[in-house]
Amino acid sequence: MSKKDKVFTVKVRRDFCKGCGLCIEFCQKEVLGASAKLNSMGYNPAEPVKPEACVGCMICTQVCPDLAIEVYSG
Amino acid sequence: MDKVFTSGNHCIAESAIRAGCRCYFGYPITPQNELGEYMAANMRKAGGVFLQSESETAAINMVIGAASTGTRVMTSSSSPGVSLKQEGLSFLAGFEFPAVIVNMMRGGPGLGNIAPAQGDYFQSTRGGGHGDYRTPVLAPASVQELADLTVKAFALADEYRTPILLLGDGMMGQMKEPVVFPEPITDLPEKPWALKGRGDGASRYQASLILDGLEMERHNWKLVRKYKEMAEKETLYELYMMDDADFVVVAYGTTARIAKGAIKRARKEGLKVGMVRPITLFPFPDKILQKVARQVKNFLVFEMSTGQMVEDVKLALDGLQTELSFHGRPGGVIPTPIEFSRVIHRYYRRM
Amino acid sequence: MELVNKWPKYYKQDVVTHYCPGCGHGIVHRIVAELLEEMDLGKQAYLVCPAGCAVLAYRYLDFDIIESAHGRGTAIATGAKRANPKLFVISYQGDGDLSAIGTAETIHSANRGENICVVFINNAVYGMTGGQMAPTSLIGQNTMTTPTGRNPEVDGYPLHITDVVAQFPGVTYAERVSVGTPAGIRKTKKAIRNAFQTQVDGLGYSIVEVLSPCPTNWKMDPVTSCKWIEEEMVKEYKPGLLTDKREERRKEKG
CATH class of the missing domain: 3.40.50.970 (Thiamin diphosphate (ThDP)-binding fold, Pyr/PP domains)
Known part of the structure; x- marks a missing residue:
């Protein structure tokens, strides 16, 4: 299976996210958006809004200062 | 070796x-x-x-x-x-x-x-x-x-x-x-x-x-x-000619060496002078000073400063009936044993 | 389903940092931890963290760490590396720490060519103390101590310390990068990898200056902060390789 055919699932660990929005800004596929609900730290964490569009480029994990994003393949 | x-x-x-x-x-x-x-x-x-x-x-x-x-x-x-x-x-x-x-x-x-x-x-x-x-x-x-x-x-x-x-x-x-x-x-x-x-x-x-x-x-x-x-x-200290002393010099380092020369001179002239030389300055040997103060009431602190260790001696002797004097030569002046023996004489006579 | 980005081995499991949202420290911490794992250096790593926001880095990074007095990172790193050359020694410093109060230590450790790596976070401001002017603050930049903007006539000019030390024969590798974009973050990792390898190969001093966002003290949101790096900061501090004497050094060493 080539990378193209793989299915990627992005998960935001809500209570690790400080809602900085860098992943939302830099995701080329607009997979992520800000949650309307506050997390335990009082931030509006990122959440997948178009999960099916994820191509597994990993940019969100690279720009996240808080290791709050997990990307799964398969 | x-x-x-x-x-x-x-x-x-x-x-x-x-x-x-x-x-x-x-x-x-x-x-x-x-x-x-x-x-x-x-x-x-x-x-x-x-x-x-x-x-x-x-x-x-x-x-x-x-x-x-x-x-x-x-x-x-x-x-x-x-x-x-x-x-x-x-x-x-x-x-x-x-x-x-x-x-x-x-x-x-x-x-x-x-x-x-x-x-x-x-x-x-x-x-x-x-x-x-x-x-x-x-x-x-x-x-x-x-x-x-x-x-x-x-x-x-x-x-x-x-x-x-x-x-x-x-x-x-x-x-x-x-x-x-x-x-x-x-x-x-x-x-x-x-x-x-x-x-x-x-x-x-x-x-x-x-x-x-x-x-x-x-x-x-x-x-x-x-x-x-x-x-x-x-805590470390040296006792010098303390057995029969009725007058105690307290000095450390170089001044203690000078004091030894001065004490020898004073002894020759019959003055019963001894010395407590602190080797550890912190912790300060206050217990030995307190012990000495049971017999001896006159202390003379000698430093190449305007008076710093003398404060620790004062603290050590706090509440004890003692007479504490100080002689200092600050600023890089090294006093001689002769000079210091004269100082000892002066205070000794006041006893 | 398989997790692609595993938690770095040398980053403490499931910690939340004290850093503000969008702070660049988190990104660089992660890169350091990832590289120590990828390059198998974590077991002998010894990191000096500075007086500054990263003073608590030991709460997050999972290898041996010591705190430094303000500015003395490379002196401590020198002492540790000289005493035990088996250690892999990193001095992690901010711009106030490295280029103001620690200028002498920075210059001389670099000039001696100490076999250490310096990770230099430049956010053009004093972060932990609340946003005062740093030697690296831009001309016109508003800070708590330049409320009407940094005026070179009274406040001096931005200091390019990495450019200075890059001139020294003892400095083997110096690069300036930025974490304001995903591409910049990848370059940062590459530059720090090169710096780390320089020490592993025994080739001497390496320094990587990272232009890094401080949204709180810049009084910008994190996304605007990244844009400010790419639009303003890079005009003063141009990213790129400042020196690479690794081949020279290899030849010297034979």
Whole structure:
């Protein structure tokens, strides 16, 4: 299976996210958006809004200062 | 082991190498340059590190780095340079890192001069840097004692995990005397706390920032307990002609040597004078002074300063019925035994 | 389903840092931890963290760490590396720490060519103390101590310390990068990898200056902060390789 055919699932660990929005800004596929609900730290964490569009480029994990994003393949 | 004729500064350096010191960081300043120069010539030969740093501040922080790895490490300087090292001394105390710091005092304040003086007593014994800590201080009075106390300083530093200050003055550093060097120490204590890389174990850290007030307070009291233990077990002093004395001189280091000459003169003239010489200035030998004060009521403190150790003597004798006098020659003036014997006469007659 | 980005081995499991949202420290911490794992250096790593926001780095990074007095990072790193050359020694410093109070230590450790790596976070401001002017602050930049903007006539000019030390024969590798874009973050990782390898190969001093966002003290949101790096900061501090003497050094060493 080539990378193209793989299915990627992005998960935001809500209570690790400080809602900085860098992943939302830099995701080329607009997979992520800000949650309307506050997390335990009082931030509006990122959440997948178009999960099916994820191509597994990993940019969100690279720009996240808080290791709050997990990307799964398969 | 044969006797060697050597200067105080060379003696400290050689003794440190023999004591297992494997890192020396320093910056040139008179009157202790010979110490660093000896290290430059001999430390690398001994498989150790000699580095002339860009500043005293850098040197003491290099000491912190080396101490953190568990290596026996030393730096040396003289008064103005030791002022610059106070930041690092505070951190060493906070981290509880062992290290030996030599101060060959000179006249001050400011640049002062390069003559022997004892004006850094307060700075040495009160901690010197910021924060609630003390630095244990050893004050030798002969080249042989410089050798012995250098070895002791490393042992105490490791045992109690504290910086130790070896406090001499320009005269201690420059004068030459015969000395028997200690045998080289190869069996050094294990330091399980040292940072050696986590390896396959858990990671460790050394921090002096303790943001929680209660935790910081606990740390402060922990240091105090350590100093108290040292006071009980490690306080050193010499009693000189004290058996029948009715008048006591208190002096340390160079002034104690001068005082010995003066006491000998006074004794010849029938004055029953003795001396208590503190060898550890912190912890201060207050218990022996209190014991002496049961028999002897007249004390004369002699310092090459305007009066610093005299405050510790006063504290030691607090509440006891004693008469305390002081004679000081600050600024780099070395009084003679004749001068001091006259002073003794003057106070003795007032008894 | 398989997790692609595993938690770095040398980053403490499931910690939340004290850093503000969008702070660059978190990104660089992660890169350091990832590289120590990828290059198998974590077991002998010894990191000096500075007086500054990263003073608490030991809470997050899972290898041996010591704290430094303000500015003294490379002096401590020198002492540790000289005492135990087996250690892999990193000094992690900010711009106030490295290029103001620690200038002498920075210059001289670099000039001696100490075999250590310096990770230099430049956010053009004093972060932990609340946003005062740093030597690296831009001309016209508003800070708590330049409330009407940094005026070179009274406040001096932005200090290019990495460019200075890059001139020294003892400095083997120096690069300036930025974490304001995903591409910049990848370059940052590459530069720090090169710096780390320089020490592993025993080739001497390496320094990587990272232009890094401080949204709180810049009084911008994190996304605007990244844009400010790419639009303003890079005009003053141009990213790129400042020196690479690794081949020279290899030849010297034979």
